[in-house]
Amino acid sequence: MSHRLVQIAEAVRDRVRPRQFQSLFLFVTSRCNSRCRTCFYFDKLNSRDDLTLDQIRRIAETAPPFRKLWLSGGEPTLRPELGEIVTMFARRNGVRNVNLPTNGLVSAKLFAAVDEIRAGAPETALDVNFSLDGLANAHDAIRGVPNNFAVTLSTLAEASRRYRGDRKVRLNVASVITRENYSEILRLGLHMLENAEADGHYFEAVRGQAPDPSLKQMSETDLAALHRQLMSLHRKHADRLFAHLPAGIRHLAQVYYLGNLRLHFDLHEQNFTAPRTWPMRCTAGETALVVDHNGKFRAYELRGIAGDLADYGYDTRAALASPAMRQEVSAVQADQCWCTHSCFIQDSSKFSPRVQLFTIPYAWWRQRWDRLENAPLSEIERFRALELH
Numbered sequence: 001m002s003h004r005l006v007q008i009a010e011a012v013r014d015r016v017r018p019r020q021f022q023s024l025f026l027f028v029t030s031r032c033n034s035r036c037r038t039c040f041y042f043d044k045l046n047s048r049d050d051l052t053l054d055q056i057r058r059i060a061e062t063a064p065p066f067r068k069l070w071l072s073g074g075e076p077t078l079r080p081e082l083g084e085i086v087t088m089f090a091r092r093n094g095v096r097n098v099n100l101p102t103n104g105l106v107s108a109k110l111f112a113a114v115d116e117i118r119a120g121a122p123e124t125a126l127d128v129n130f131s132l133d134g135l136a137n138a139h140d141a142i143r144g145v146p147n148n149f150a151v152t153l154s155t156l157a158e159a160s161r162r163y164r165g166d167r168k169v170r171l172n173v174a175s176v177i178t179r180e181n182y183s184e185i186l187r188l189g190l191h192m193l194e195n196a197e198a199d200g201h202y203f204e205a206v207r208g209q210a211p212d213p214s215l216k217q218m219s220e221t222d223l224a225a226l227h228r229q230l231m232s233l234h235r236k237h238a239d240r241l242f243a244h245l246p247a248g249i250r251h252l253a254q255v256y257y258l259g260n261l262r263l264h265f266d267l268h269e270q271n272f273t274a275p276r277t278w279p280m281r282c283t284a285g286e287t288a289l290v291v292d293h294n295g296k297f298r299a300y301e302l303r304g305i306a307g308d309l310a311d312y313g314y315d316t317r318a319a320l321a322s323p324a325m326r327q328e329v330s331a332v333q334a335d336q337c338w339c340t341h342s343c344f345i346q347d348s349s350k351f352s353p354r355v356q357l358f359t360i361p362y363a364w365w366r367q368r369w370d371r372l373e374n375a376p377l378s379e380i381e382r383f384r385a386l387e388l389h
């Protein structure tokens, strides 16, 4: 089979899959050097009961094969054995993609982990997501660390130099939209397009019980208006991200990339203040498992604890098959559970042929009319200047 046919076959296989375990959300540490007012995990940070390396090894040994490891915490890079842990999951469980969020404050630890993963698991793709929640003042104020914005940008710039040309390492920016940064999110996106070599910039409406609940005071209409503007930035990133692909495959990749992002925005808007049923069933607890820093496990990170891995000898299969987890999966369905968390929207959408074959392509078609409308003229001009590059 030609290389191009292999690529298309892989893309189709990736789109429609049987419903089976595919994602582990692992809080590798509770340690954190930030004090974010948006943090839904704030009451568990910097505790002394992180899983040991042996316990994590046992989790890997007993987990079924799966594709995607979503790291969380705490600040994942503060886990000294981060590189070893990721490499272990890649080798034992066949993990193909790793999502590594970071505040970018300690570049040496980040690069040590990425280098170890690249050396130990060269076939595994790594998305490093740098958190930026506003321009300098807003970002530092939301995350409680002076000079954080400048340090994170410097780490991102260094990472771009270090991993330039390595297609297995994608460097992204992740921003949480709140009442406080709402008015400058578009400017932040433009700033990153103009000044940083990020592969993608992703936006998530603030979720969960944040220490500062006032940050959630936005309307669905405001969020929708901002999303329409941000789609222009996504299209620019998509142009750059897939520029290396042959034309037909590039178009297919853009349809799914932009269609997915539009679908995520739709669900963020629809579920921001009240629940609205997703176009696919949530597969949390079946295809995905969340393991807290101390081994407590859940179907989804904002749902209650379903059990403690310690009670199952850190046997992941036993926890997934446990009556408590079965009951939790039924509860997710019975509650018609909903959320705005893109990771779970993404995970669940992979198992719905209808969403993959119709909803996402239709969302791609609709997003073509999302424009920078109503943005200040200065920002529209900055965006147009980017088009000339």
Ligand code: SF4
Pocket (backbone or CB within 6 Å): 032, 033, 034, 035, 036, 038, 039, 040, 041, 042, 073, 074, 075, 103
């Ligand atoms: S959001 Fe992340 S970086 Fe911020 S305090 Fe929570 S765990 Fe730390």
